[in-house]
Amino acid sequence: MTGGVGIEYTGVRELRGPLLFVEGVSGVGWDEFATIVLDSGERRHGLVLDVDRDIAVVQVLEDTAGMNRTGTRVAFSGKPLRIPVGAGWLGRACNGRGDPTDGGPPVLGGSYAEVAGAPINPVRREPPNEAVLTGVGAVDVLTTLVRGQKLPVFSAAGLPHLELAVQIAAQASCGDEPFAVVFAGMGLTHADTAFVREGLAARSAARELVLLLNTADDPVIERLLTPRLALTAAEHLAFTEGRHVLVVMTDMTAYAEALREVSAARGEIPARRAYPGYLYSDLASLYERCGRIRGRPGSVTILPVLTMPAGDITHPVPDLTGYITEGQIVLSAEMQAAGTYPPVDPLASLSRLMRKGTGAGRTRADHPAVAAQLIAALARSRQVRELADLIGRSALSPTDLHHLDLEDAFRHRFLAQGTDENRSLDDSLDRAWEVLLTLPRSQLGMLPADLLDAHAPPQDQEAR
Template sequence: MSGPVEVEYTGVRELRGPLVVVEGVSGVGWDEFATIVLDSGERRHGLVLEVDRDLAVVQVLEDTAGMNRTGTRVAFSGSPMRIPVGAGWLGRVGNGRGEPADGGPPVLGGSYEAVGGAPINPVRREPPNDPVLTGVGAVDVLTTLVRGQKLPVFSAAGLPHLELAVQIAAQATCGGEPFAVVFAGMGLTHADTAFVRDGLAARSAARELVLFLNTADDPVIERLLTPRLALTVAEHLAFAQGRHVLVVMTDMTAYSEALREVSAARGEIPARRAYPGYLYSDLASLYERCGRIRGRPGSLTILPVLTMPAGDITHPVPDLTGYITEGQIVLSADVQAAGTYPPVDPLASLSRLMRKGTGAGRTRADHPAVAAQLIAALARSRQVAELADLIGRAALSPTDLRHLELQDAFRDRFLPQGTDEDRSLDDSLDRAWEVLLTLPRSQLGMLPADLLDTHAPPRREERR
């Protein structure tokens, strides 16, 4: 995983949490990969976080438990941490250090790439313009995911965000083009890990999936490494091998808490809610690795999943994520309480690049208009429902009552879906039409007349 060892040091000044402070170093650089040999002969690995004159601060991937200052040797490789990349990862499961966790042999790749990655030249970026279909109707119709986009899922404790992430990872497609999914799990329980592996077993057996799983009892440093390993493997599959790759990362709040813990161990000055001041740039260094590159056929799309502590969307992690990404899919506790899966709040959710990836030649010609009209109708339905709570249903107009019917139809016939139900886009759009046609034609002003003539029989207006 690293280059040849060049220099070895024995001057360990301090062990502090997951950190080792080595003195007397020379020529050591930031982000350099290190091998740590204990006096028992055990080998551990680390990354250089900071260099100050002859001191180097190394974060130990396996933690510092059982280490002594004396007898510990630290060897620096002279290069950043690297991982083998290539199609050999497809169908494999790795841990948070990039080592096989499925009992199989080491992954051999034609080349090794630095885990930190390299930024994409903005001049070479191509705008996203084709959809990634997830098989989840609420996502595909109302917040369409576009190739090269970064679209987070905002959730809260107790909501089925992991189930939704696994379902999307299991069902996502790119219209028959070469496709792969890289799933990075951070801070998962062992039950969650088993659920992820079982839910994605079929895609893994088809060699369309790479899994990196970090559990809650693994060293916290690995949690920072897991998404970087996943993105490095995904970048090679996308930009070197021409696949369309979807990277699902869950849970980014667990990742951010790990970053806060390491920052505290380093003695850094805390910022908002004790998170480090560089949380924004650190998250951006992950999210901005997606996209499309001019002259290369592949694409890299990111779906980060995060939980909002106490459902607070102004919490630093969702707040900063919202600044970096292009929309959000918001899960609602109210919808979940009604027994509906997936509990998506359509009015709080948004895909800013949806118009780039929908319409004739991409999804269906009526898709953009249907999605816009459905969102507008749901917004009006919510207003009517609030009005009904104040003055009672008996005081509502016939049109207002139709909007309440639409709200019920949306929750009964469009939104509900099984956790293993792969719903086609045509089926989802047809359901959207069915919901919309609970309204009179006069309330569907965002739909072109030719579409209404096709989908709304005239006799419906006669009965109104």
């Protein structure tokens, strides 16, 4: 991180949590980078959150522990926080502030960019229309991730969302086009950090990964900076160097809780569940940094992962995330209890841009029809299962029994997958066909006759 040093101020009025209140300042603006020098000579860094007349509120990135009012000096740079950007980030592992944790030198780049980013002109946005393949069948077939999309994963405590995030980050690709992954972890345990490093070691060795990991015992304020650093590095790799970049951010609930803590320290009036009233706009300032720009080859795709407290999808973080993003991948405790990985709930999950990134010339010609028919069949299977719970399996019709068989086949033959299994799209679609063909042909009305003729074995065509 960088920023010049200007006049030093010694008028520290108050230390409150991660915030430093400096009085007697002039010419200081919001988001300005500050250097803080303790009486011991230790240097810390901060960003200006607010300025009211001659008082500046500075959030200290390394926290205010060990600081005292009288021996602290603060210098404002006159510029926002900037970081070096470029291919130098690839293959590196850093903490949430961008300082290396891999034993290497500081990350260098040919140019610098402000971490706050710049909004993409809507007129220059290119509509997403090509897929990012993750190697996870449930995602690639039913909730296809499209280049330039923002598609969150909604999870809950105890579900394997980190395993899924690491698997997607390790396996994702855009065919033969230049590709990179930026992984931003927030509030992780040390065991989780080690798991992420190990799971992504091959991608890092191939210089296709930027790793930013904020641990639970790091300063909470650092979590507000971590996703911004990740997106700043991703934007340069995408829009200047022409790569397709997938940004995985986990856990956004930890980010929102850090935002709530800073808001409380500032004495702001709380909104829903004590989160600040600007939670929506703050999340949007991160999620909306994805996309494609007309005339430039790269793209930024965002996969935020968040845990829903008590599994409540109406909680402010998933609720507001759902308003901003284009669908969601929902993990199910029921699927997890049945021993299925990944425990994706296909009927609660949705990719609103899927139709634009699938089909002939993009994935496979039968992809949209197969996905639609599979979702419809699973919806009917769930209704039949509820009916069977009421009246008993023996009272069901033969067609209803076929739907119960389909649900079991879906879970075991299509959804279930190893945590290190990179499944091709063709394999996933072929498995979807196997599941669908457990139904009579009369129940597959969403599939064109020519597709059915091509995929159903001749004896099945006659029997059905």
